[in-house]
Amino acid sequence: MHIQEWLETVPAIAVYLLVGGVIGLESLGIPLPGEIVLVSATLLAATQDHINPYVLAACAIAGAIIGDSIGYLIGRKGGKPLLEWLGRKFPKHFGPHHVATAERSFQKWGMWAVFVGRFIALLRIFAGPLAGVLKMPYWKFLIANVLGGIVWAGGTVAVIYSVGKVAEEWxxxxxxxxxxxxxxxxxxxxxxxxxxxxxxxxxxxxxxxxxxxxxxxxxx
Known part of the structure; x- marks a missing residue:
């Protein structure tokens, strides 16, 4: 069953919690299809009146910010051993090559890596934990995290919802x-x-x- 078809069978509150939870876990460092779930839920909101796009966007933003912050704290405490453990558990996402690429991005771009990383699948998973491992000052991370979460999650809902409504009318x-x-x-x-x-x-x-x-x- 397609994700959107499954979402149609659950109550609105479950959709909000699912979107916030999946995005939060993905931002924390667990490889999950956060963007697919968000897009599917937004398309559902465009065709089903019981899903409020504003509530959906708020849940997605909250999940992104909170998940990234928890990932940052875990990375700050766990350090390099955490990345090595993640590499063994999720070699397709946290392999040595992926870690090296993400580290270069953070060292070169700093706060921008956290902000822009929200729009890139690989960096979206890495952003929180890796920022903590590299000891990025939390206030810098928080600013980039909040702005990235708002622009990515809020912008995705706004664009997909508008496109869905236009498509439905057409x-x-x-x-x-x-x-x-x-x-x-x-x-x-x-x-x-x-x-x-x-x-x-x-x-x-x-x-x-x-x-x-x-x-x-x-x-x-």
Whole structure:
């Protein structure tokens, strides 16, 4: 079952909690499809009135900020051994190559790595724990974390919700336009056939020989 189809079967409060929880756990450092869940829930909000997009965005923002902050504290306490443990548990996401790439990004960009990392799947998982491991001052991390969470989660909900609403309206219009086009096509075909039939009758009337079959032979 697709995520969006499953979300349609649960109450609104469960959708809010799920979105906030999955994004929070992903931001904490656990590889989960936070962005997919958020997009699916937002599309559901665009088509189902019982899902409030503002509440959904607030839950997503809260999950992102809180999850990143917990990840930062864990990284601050755990240090390098934490990354090594994560590498053994999630080699596809926390392998040596991934860690090295993320470290270079943090060392080069600092706060921007936390902010921009919110929009990149790999850095979104790494941002909190790695910022703690690298001893980034918490106030710098917090500013980038809050701004990144608001822009990413709030912006995603705003854009996807708007696109979903427009798409829904266009699909409704398309259904009526399709019906209208089918009716017009049918009427047009009927008119063309009538015109051709009248032209054929006029041609036969103008040349009576075309209407009589020619003799195929003579009797002896």
């Amino acid at each position: 699909l409704k219009k398309f259904s009526w336009l399709g019906l209208l086009a089918a009716v017009l096509f049918g009427l047009g075909s009927l008119v063309v056939m009538r015109i051709k039939a009248k032209k054929a009758e006029a041609a036969r009337a103008a040349d009576p020989s075309e209407a009589r079959p020619e003799p195929v032979g003579t009797a002896d």
